[in-house]
Ligand code: FES
């Protein structure tokens with residue numbers, strides 16, 4: 025095994041497949057007679073479809089079917105809906121081809137099926153619809169002025185101590201922070217291949233982060249038995265939260281595949297990635313904060329406004345970080361959400377916290393400067409030793425260590441703290457910091473294990489992997505727990521026929537699945553020990569019945585702790601016992617957090633260079649120090665944080681979803697106009713892990729890390745820009761126009 | 765287009781006219797509704813293409829509107845080349861045409877008559893991975909792996925072009941390949957190592 029920074033790691037177990045192009049994503053399954061689905065979409069924003077002309081499309085060469093709301097197959101899931109007329113709009117939801125209502129621009133109004141992709145694409149362009157248009161609003165500013173925010177339990181005001189206590193503080197700031205819509209835009213365009221084996225049975229290859237819930241939703245919609253829906257997701261080309269829902273295009277593909285009775289493939293377009301598979305909602309946040317002259321927080325008031333679709337109540341924990349990150353006695357938060365005539369948002373990497381921390385961590389910096397205290401010093405002065413929101417102790421918290429590690433690495437104290445004081449030629453230099461917090465948790469999952477007669481191990485769980493390297497981490501864990509070389513372990517995943525795994529997301533996969541893997545490996549050890557308990561080789565004068573605790577498990581052998589020369593291979597144990605194999609299944613028994621609060625933490629340090637005349641911002645250096653508990657695989661863990669930081673660079677400097685509010689249409693729904701960070705935008709990114717185990721969450725001591733790596737990063741950039749220029753930018757992305 | 769192509773076109777048209785005449789005399793009873801249209805469309809829509817992909821010669825016919833990317837994926841079933849945008853904005857579809865990197869979504873299959881295409885499937889030498897592929901694994905130059913075939917094809921060409929003389933140059937000349945997982949620093953590491961070890965064969 026290789027060593028990197030004294031941590032063991034293995035290379036990705038699926039690396040060869042990924043570099044040779046043999047890793048299969050959802051649009052890459054071949055069936056004889058494959059047909060192609062292409063969506064036609066509305067070009068109005070709100071209203072009803074009054075007429076459709078599908079004839080030219082139906083008559084176009086190669087076309088097998090056109091499905092619209094007019095000939096939508098009867099779906100059990102559509103038939104059994106509660107009376108829609110009695111529901112508030114926000115509760116109605118949206119089901120593709122269910123009715124003639126247009127709820128957002130670009131909504132699918134038809135799916136065209138043809139024998140080739142080109143023919144389906146051409147035919148879809150022939151679909152015509154007439155609409156009765158209605159007035160609409162896609163602008164959050166307009167909604168805030170004249171609209172009505174959603175009501176209900178999700179929008180209750182939170183007050184701890186005294187509301188608006190900041191007003192009476194010696195030092196105070198008030199500021200408003202804005203961020204636009206951001207879009208996940210994984211490189212793999214969402215795609216699905218469906219293969220109905222009969223009217224009641226199908227296999228689908230779907231881009232999903234959650235096999236079980238996808239299976240449930242297809243089951244309900246089509247009235248099928250669970251065992252008759254097999255979902256296969258071997259590889260996901262990135263998702264970042266965009267692949268939890270069973271989106272309209274997937275439902276359309278399922279309907280169409282059933283109707284034509286042929287295997288069908290549908291890959292939406294990059295344009296459609298902007299409004300058919302969710303996005304991070306736009307948000308406007310007002311922070312009002314006060315501290316005593318000696319730098320103790322007196323009060324935080326965080327008022328957040330965000331948006332959702334008219335038909336879907338999407339909420340996220342934007343204000344949560346303000347309640348729990350610092351030791352502040354008086355905190356009050358409000359969260360308002362306005363429905364707009366846009367498609368629905370969804371979770372995106374670090375949902376809620378990423379948005380909230382941009383405001384909170386920018387405001388902390390403003391307050392630190394106002395109080396004339398070093399921003400890191402200021403955070404240490406307000407360090408929370410217990411969770412004041414939940415009133416529980418932390419399972420583990422090494423945030424202090426993060427501040428220390430990161431500050432040392434970037435030489436924080438060597439900078440001149442005075443804004444606009446550092447220069448290199450035409451470039452103004454600045455350093456900034458921002459912290460991130462994200463819930464750590466553990467869910468329920470099952471893992472099956474088979475130890476084969478040759479001593480190799482097969483683990484199996486119905487989890488999917490969008491990139492962090494779940495199979496790699498699980499292989500490594502099993503290797504360490506069971507004493508097997510990684511190459512003798514195979515981790516099977518991505519199939520609903522396997523024991524049900526967890527969803528992949530929310531930074532809980534390793535914690536959840538790892539617990540089940542750990543447990544199943546322990547059970548195998550017990551079973552092996554049981555099989556050799558009577559073997560005289562292991563008997564000593566004192567020990568006449570060997571127990572698992574008397575044994576070591578290394579390199580495929582079990583041996584006596586006291587005398588390693590007495591050993592037997594797992595293969596021989598199985599053979600001697602006359603067994604075919606050892607097969608076991610174990611669970612992760614869900615959340616162990618009744619008495620604790622658990623979070624992962626990250627502290628980002630950024631060095632920026634701002635061009636004094638053009639306002640161009642370059643990220644010159646990033647150091648991110650992370651408390652994610654014990655690290656399972658240093659290499660893939662580093663990659664996850666690097667990836668999150670790259671996402672953060674995009675978020676701070678370039679990503680901005682733009683809607684033309686006159687038409688309710690997307691303006692920049694492609695990669696030429698919606699900029700994400702490219703190679704030239706990204707400097708060296710240094711990742712430091714505290715790497716201390718969490719004693720409560722799971723047997724590995726790990727916490728999550730997929731999300732926390734982006735939380736607080738945008739604030740670090742804006743704070744660095746302030747340090748470089750003396751100009752406080754409160755609206756991301758920080759494009760050059762905002763600096764000149 | 766050169767003269768050669770024009771001549772081809774005329775010959776094709778003649779061939780098609782003959783076939784159309786044959787269709788026209790087929791007994792309507794024998795031909796299902798629409799099938800005529802279908803056959804006529806197919807005749808007009810497809811033109812022959814000779815192309816070499818990963819050392820294998822193919823002689824088949826394609827619709828002129830089929831992109832090289834869709835041809836490779838849907839007709840040759842080589843799914844290693846990815847579609848990330850279909851508009852030439854992401855680099856996921858990068859392949860080599862006569863040794864040079866291009867976005868295959870921006871090229872029509874028929875524009876590649878007589879050309880040699882290399883896709884990610886053609887990079888390794890049997891079981892032996894190309895040094896760039898090995899370096900990507902070693903430096904963890906990917907997460908989800910979806911941009912990876914395009915990155916690797918681009919990376920090999922980047923060195924061959926002489927555009928890998930410094931980390932900054934690599935960053936610049938690899939910026940046509942988006943990696944949303946953000947593996948960029950590791951990708952640069954992989955390219956610098958491959959360049960250093962002097963292996964640039966295609
Ligand atoms: S798919 Fe060709 S550049 Fe994106």
Ligand code: FES
Pocket residue numbers: 211261262491905906907908909910911912942943944945946947
């Ligand atoms: S590895 Fe996922 S996009 Fe590059």
